[in-house]
Amino acid sequence: MTLDRRNFIKLLGGASSLALAACAGTGGLSGPTGGRRVVVVGGGYGGTIAAKYIRMMDSSIEVVLIERNDHFVSCPFSNLYIGGLMKDLTPLTIKYDKLAANHGVKVLQAEVTGVDAATKVVKTSTGDVTYDRLVLSPGIEFRTEEIKGYDLAATPEIMPHAWKAGPQTILLRKQLEAMKAGGNVVISIPLAPFRCPPGPYERASMIAMYLKQHKPGSKVIILDANPDIVSKKGLFLKGWKKHYDGLIDYRAAKKVTEIDTRGMAVLIEGIEEVKGAVINVIPPQKAGHIAHVAGVVGTDKKWCPVNPMTFESTLHKNIHVVGDSCVAGAMPKSGYSANSEAKACATNIVNAMNGKELIDFSGINTCYSFLSAKEAVEVTGVYKVDKGAIIAVPGSVGVSPDLSETEAIYAESWLKNILTEMST
Secondary structure, three states: OOHHHHOOHHHHOOOOOHHHHOOOOOHHHHOOOOOOEEEEEOOOOOHHHHHHHHHHHOOOOEEEEEEOOOOEEOOOOHHHHHOOOOOOOHHHEEOOHHHHHHHOOEEEEOOEEEEEOOOOEEEEOOEEEEOOEEEEOOOEEEOHHHOEOOOOOOHHHOOOOOOOOOHHHHHHHHHHHHOOOOOEEEEEEOOOOOOOOOHHHHHHHHHHHHHHHHOOOOEEEEEEOOOOOOOOHHHHHHHHHHHHOOOEEEEOOOOEEEEEOOOOEEEEOOOEEEEOOEEEEOOOEEEOHHHHHOOOOOOOOOOEOEOOOOOEEOOOOOEEEOHHHEOOOOOOOOHHHHHHHHHHHHHHHHHHHOOOOOOOOEEEEEEEEEOOOOOEEEEEEEEEEEOOEEEEOOOOOEEOOOOEHHHHHHHHHHHHHHHHHHHO
8 A cells, every 4th residue: 555545645735835925034033032932943853843833832932944945855754755656755745834824933945054052043044033942953964974985965976875855865766767687776774873763674675675576686785884673673574584585685783984986886894895786875874964053962973962851952051952963862863753852842942931830751753664565564662751861661662563554554644644743
């Protein structure tokens, strides 16, 4: 059962210019705030929810959502497009017009170039925006300096990462379609933590499915820098045995440290060479660029330490970080985690701005992974703060008992519901 057959695109709405009309320039956004303005940077799983829920809980608070693109494409489920189960990325794409129309969020399409925490100013390509509270949800960037020969501008056009959905996703699918039968597809997985722990293994499944149908004699080689499969190990191994026996060559503790784009090869620890007709290099990751500019990245130079109740930065007051960029303890870096974190962050921002008591954090995560066109599996967990850190509630984390067509139906519903919540 695929998303095309579900045909829920109409629920997401068509392209619209209303989002940009809501806030065409910085104009009055550079002056006094009246003490009631929250600026949100990033229009993905975390940022849209933070902006929407602040307005829903207190419409007297002005909310400005700054996003450089006029739309968002979901990374969750983009592996299904790569595997050929979607004809395009439309089911994964949302616009921001209804956030403006339905909730009064001021949407500014601009590039954020800096943050001055002392004066509470966000600098953008269209001018300055002042804030009382700032929420950053900038996603991820790549630590490409750890891979010898990797050129951030050129390499992804030859060895796509496709870890930010959009043009890279389309490129990887086109490379698979153009590949000759009998060729190998190489997927390199970085050391955890990274965005979407089960994502690379789902991608291997979807690519193996495509190769089985269209490229006889081909196989997928997984080079995993981790000592073992990071998430849902038993279910992935069972699915691979059932559907792709002999098509997936999984190799643990194989860290890619160098690439050769001319020779279409990667090197493991600079010694062992692996060639591929298509090579999907997923680099190690860190907090999004603006988090580094804002000075909220920790001493590890990777992720942003936050207060686990409010998601306020421990390095700068009045700046909050949600989603993949933050350190959220036991919670994985996933779309649903970002959704939970944003709701908790929004609630406590509203409470703080109104002099009310802060609430304890309670979060949930669910991640679905497709193993075939009709079967998926799930991992879920509930999270709380204990002794100053986010932990999994004992006994709350679990996975599907088996591969399931029902889980695939649930997965499609999950995507429809969460994207609708983000965009309406």
